Each structure stands twice: as C-alpha cells, then as structure tokens.
Amino acid sequence: MxxxxxxxxxxxxxxxxxxxxxxxxxxxxxxxxxxxxxxxESGALFGQKSYGFEVLIGKKGSATQLVMNTVYHLDVSPGNIPFSLYEQMLHSAQYRPYVRLAVPIMVGDSYQGIFPIVGTSPNLFGFDDDGKKLPPESVMEYQPDQRYQFASGRDFLPHKFEAVLGADIVKKTKLTIGSTFQATHGFPRPEQVPDIHPTVWTVVGILAPTHTAADRCVYIPFESLYTIGEHDIGMLYQMYLHKHMTPPPQDADPDTIKVYTQDPDGTFHLLL
Structure with a gap:
C-alpha cells in the first residue's frame, strides 16, 4: 500500500x-x-479623496448624509432646497462675487432599483442648453483638473427625455446608445413591488470612466423629473410656489396634475 x-x-x-x-x-x-x-470595491467607491468643487449646498441636516448622497450616491437624500436658491446663486448680484458656477443635483429615482438616476443640467458635462461646448473655466471638475468626457454619443438636451450613462452602467446592463428605459421610484427592497414610472428616456451619450461613484449613475435633465406625474407632489408644490401660483392641495393625486406639454419631436415644455 x-x-x-x-x-x-x-x-x-x-x-x-x-x-x-x-x-x-x-x-x-x-x-x-x-x-x-x-x-x-470599497476602495474604488470611496477612493476619491479630492474634488473639483468647494461647496455642497443642501437642506439643513446631516453633512455626512449630504456628502454620501450627493458625491457617493449612497444613503437617502436629506431633501430639496428651493430651486429659486440655485437660480439666485447663478444670477443674483448677492452671490456673483462668490460663485463661479453651480450645478443642480436631484436624486430619488433609480434604474432597475439599483443604479441611481441623477437629475442635473447639461452644464455638468460642459455644454449649454443648446448643446454648445462651454469654455473650460465654466465647466465643473469632478476632481482637480478632471472634467467629464464622453466615450460615445453626446450630452442630453434639457427639454428632451434623454439620458447619459456612467461607464459602469454599460458594463452591467444592456443599455447603450439608442436604448430606452423607465425609472423606478426610489430603491425598493427585493420583497417590494417596484413602482415604475411610465415616462420613457432615450440614451444619447455614454461617459468615459472616471473611477468614481459617478460611473454607476444615469443622468437625465432635471426638468424631466418634474414631468413625472406620480412623482413626489412636494416637487410640484415647490414649482407652483416658485411661479407665484396657487399650489394644488397636499393630498391631491399627482396623476391628475398636468405640468407639461410635448411637441411631436419629443421636446417638452413645463407649464409652470
């Protein structure tokens, strides 16, 4: 043996x-x-230790929660600030000496309940509302001297149901240029039935990798968030107040509130 x-x-x-x-x-x-x-993976997600911006402005509350939600796209949003404040920072003489540029960030929805959907403006990616490239000094840096670049496609237009994908979205889903998708309200748990919004967005651009949390996000025009009928009525309420209009009752059914019209070419116009 x-x-x-x-x-x-x-x-x-x-x-x-x-x-x-x-x-x-x-x-x-x-x-x-x-x-x-x-x-x-945690090093890849939280490895960003320097930023191309100096200030995050959000609703009064936990500073850590604001950073986790806005920069790393984790945790829940601490809430919205008035949109009028964003406009004041851009145009008011009171803020002009202190604000070089400002970019809105709206969160709350997701793609497939996993990937954050971020409402923002074309300025985040270096373009104006007409799709024209902005000078470098007018473009936000996600890290010092690092700006978002497109691997393919283009930036979304502000009044179209268009979307730009982070680099990881393409690797982990079947979305690509020309794909369409619908947003899921929030981040439902596995045992929950997802609330999928009927609005459909079309992918028009894919970002080059940044090796930050931005790679796993889907970006859409922030205006398009207001067109979602069943979205948080608080957003609609805020819009009415901003336009000095009488807002609907807080218990109103959001599905009954018409907030936009749409042209045959897909361009939408907010009524508020």
Missing amino acids: NLFELVLKQMRQRALSTWLTLLSVVLGVALAIAILILRR
Missing part, C-alpha cells in the same frame, strides 16, 4: 472529520477572498 492509498483509507475512516475540515478550509478561503473583494 503506497502513501496515497494510505491517506485515502484514513480519510474514509474519518469521513465526518475530513469533510468538516475541508468545509472549514473552503469557508476560510471564501471569507479571505470576500474581504479582498470588499476592500477593492
């Missing part, structure tokens, strides 16, 4: 202890691999 046969015989005689030992080794190796993967 050679050594190998002797080992097999001993293993058969002690089958239970052998399998328990083997299971322990497998679990130990799996745990070590999981820790390494978690460390790598």
Whole structure:
C-alpha cells in the first residue's frame, strides 16, 4: 500500500472529520477572498479623496448624509432646497462675487432599483442648453483638473427625455446608445413591488470612466423629473410656489396634475 492509498483509507475512516475540515478550509478561503473583494470595491467607491468643487449646498441636516448622497450616491437624500436658491446663486448680484458656477443635483429615482438616476443640467458635462461646448473655466471638475468626457454619443438636451450613462452602467446592463428605459421610484427592497414610472428616456451619450461613484449613475435633465406625474407632489408644490401660483392641495393625486406639454419631436415644455 503506497502513501496515497494510505491517506485515502484514513480519510474514509474519518469521513465526518475530513469533510468538516475541508468545509472549514473552503469557508476560510471564501471569507479571505470576500474581504479582498470588499476592500477593492470599497476602495474604488470611496477612493476619491479630492474634488473639483468647494461647496455642497443642501437642506439643513446631516453633512455626512449630504456628502454620501450627493458625491457617493449612497444613503437617502436629506431633501430639496428651493430651486429659486440655485437660480439666485447663478444670477443674483448677492452671490456673483462668490460663485463661479453651480450645478443642480436631484436624486430619488433609480434604474432597475439599483443604479441611481441623477437629475442635473447639461452644464455638468460642459455644454449649454443648446448643446454648445462651454469654455473650460465654466465647466465643473469632478476632481482637480478632471472634467467629464464622453466615450460615445453626446450630452442630453434639457427639454428632451434623454439620458447619459456612467461607464459602469454599460458594463452591467444592456443599455447603450439608442436604448430606452423607465425609472423606478426610489430603491425598493427585493420583497417590494417596484413602482415604475411610465415616462420613457432615450440614451444619447455614454461617459468615459472616471473611477468614481459617478460611473454607476444615469443622468437625465432635471426638468424631466418634474414631468413625472406620480412623482413626489412636494416637487410640484415647490414649482407652483416658485411661479407665484396657487399650489394644488397636499393630498391631491399627482396623476391628475398636468405640468407639461410635448411637441411631436419629443421636446417638452413645463407649464409652470
């Protein structure tokens, strides 16, 4: 009997202890691999330690929550600030000496309940509302001297149901240029039935990798968030107040509130 046969015989005689030992080794190796993967992924997600912007302005509350939600696209939104404040920072003489540029960020919906949908303006990617390229000094930097670049396609237009994808979205979904999709309200848990909005967006651009949390986001015009009939009525309420109009009752059915018209070419116009 050679050594190998002797080992097999001993293993058969002690089958239970052998399998328990083997299971322990497998679990130990799996745990070590999981820790390494978690460390790598968390480093990729939170590895951004420098930013191309100086100030985040949000609703009064937790500063950590605001950073986690706006920069890393985690946690829940602390709430909205008045849109009029954003406009004042852009145009008011009171803020002009202190504000070089400002970009709106609206969150709350997702694609497939996993990937954050971010409402913003074309300025974030270096274009004006007509699709013309802005000078470098008027473009936000996500890191010092680093601006968003397009791997393919173009920026969305502000009054179209168009979308721009982060680099990871293309890798992890079937979306590409020309694809259409619908937004899911919030981030439902696996046991919840997702509330999918009927509005359809078309993908027109894909961003080059930034190696930040922005790579796993879907970007749409912030105006298009206001056209979602069943969206948070608080947003509609805010729009009415901004236009000095009498807002609908707080308990009104958002589906009954008409907030936009749409041209045959797909361009929408907010009524408020």
